[in-house]
Amino acid sequence: MNFWLTVLGMLVVTFGSRLAGMFLTKPLPAFWNRFVRFVPIAVFTALITPSLEGTRGEGLPRLLAAIFCGFLAWRTKQLWIGLFVGMLGFWLLRELF
Amino acid sequence: MFWRGFRAIMPLYLGIIPFALAYAVTARAAGLGILETQALSVLVFAGASQFSAAPLLGAGVNGLAIILTTFLLNVRHLLYGVAVARVLPNMTWRERIVGAYFLTDESFGTFLASGVRDYRFLLGASISLFVSWNAFTLVGALASSLVPDPNALGVDLVFPLSFLALLIPVLKARVEWFVALCSGILAWLIVPRLPAGLGILMVGIAGSLLGAILTHNEIPTENIHLEDATREVA
Incomplete structure (x- = not known):
């Protein structure tokens, strides 16, 4: 298949997924309202846990960095503090292990 | 409010910049031209699926397989769209379409974690990501032989860490x-x-x-x- 035709298909399925939910305008039944409240929690956890360990045998420093990051995000509610301290911690720990 | 959202994404540039560079280098190495490499960032604008598609596109793999993988990688955005439409029920049609085009994990997470209930914040966050992703796709595509391997630096850890930092403030009960x-x-x-x-x-x-x-x-x-x-x- 032609490159541009494939890219068009990728655009359609990606934009289509993003768009489909946005056009849900009618009020949802109570059950689905509660469902939607948990979507970011479930999806983000699913994005985090499988990628924490990494593929280069750096599982322990990565996990410890995540614990620093999570603790700071909880205490400070600031994205950048958790992120920067977590990454710095990872780079330091990686040298130690 | 737009700029507040725009700035809220900026800490994530730490991960976005090396990965846009890495994507562009991968795509160029797979045989895609500068225009093709950039087109994926503009038209598809989804990091993981661009990464997985670039080598396959370069190798001339069946397009349907690439499209199906892209669908599987991105169908979770449907759930994000529903959540955004719940929080911002008064969006116009145009806002829904534009908002959907630029919607990503990062802008959705930043928007919800901010507690701000304003479309302009969401759009600012999304555009901030779009601009940085595309600018550094271009840099990487033009200078593909000069960019070091970001995986060796372990910068891929930025993504689980940023999702974690966005998730934690949402967890209350x-x-x-x-x-x-x-x-x-x-x-x-x-x-x-x-x-x-x-x-x-x-x-x-x-x-x-x-x-x-x-x-x-x-x-x-x-x-x-x-x-x-x-x-x-x-």
Whole structure:
């Protein structure tokens, strides 16, 4: 298949997924309202846990960095503090292990 | 408000810049031209699927297989769209279309974690990501031989860490922590064993169902207000 035709298909399925939910305008039944409240929690956890360990045998420093990051995000509610301290911690720990 | 959203994404540039560079280098190495490399960042604008598609496109793999993988990787955005439409029920059609085009994990997470209930914040966050992703796709595509390997630096850790830092402030009630714990365990078990994207979608649905079932005694608060407000405006 032609490159541009494939890219068009990728655009359609990606934009289509993003768009489909946005056009849900009618009020949802109570059950689905509660469902939607948990979507970011479930999806983000699913994005985090499988990628924490990494593929280069750096599982322990990565996990410890995540614990620093999570603790700071909880205490400070600031994205950048958790992120920067977590990454710095990872780079330091990686040298130690 | 637009610029507030725009700035809220900026800490994530730490991960976005090296990965846009890495994507562009991968795509160029796979034989895509500068225009093709950039077109994926502008038209598809989804990091993981661009990464997985670039080598396949370069190798001339069947387009349908690439499109199906892209669909699996990105179908979770459907759930994000539903959540955004719940929080911002008064969006116009144009706002829904534009908002959807630029919607990503990062802008959705930043928007919800901010507690700001304003379309302009979401758009600012999304455009901030779009501009940086595309600018550094271009840099990487032009200078593909000069860019070091970001994986060796371990910069890929920025993504789970930033999702974690966005998730934690959302977790308040005990039931939310419990759902996060169960989703995490389930994801750790099934995501590596399933095709990319499918596992994340399944955990997203299972975790949200669990949350909805566990909260069946709860009286919804925020949504009642939102729906009342919509009715008054209408």
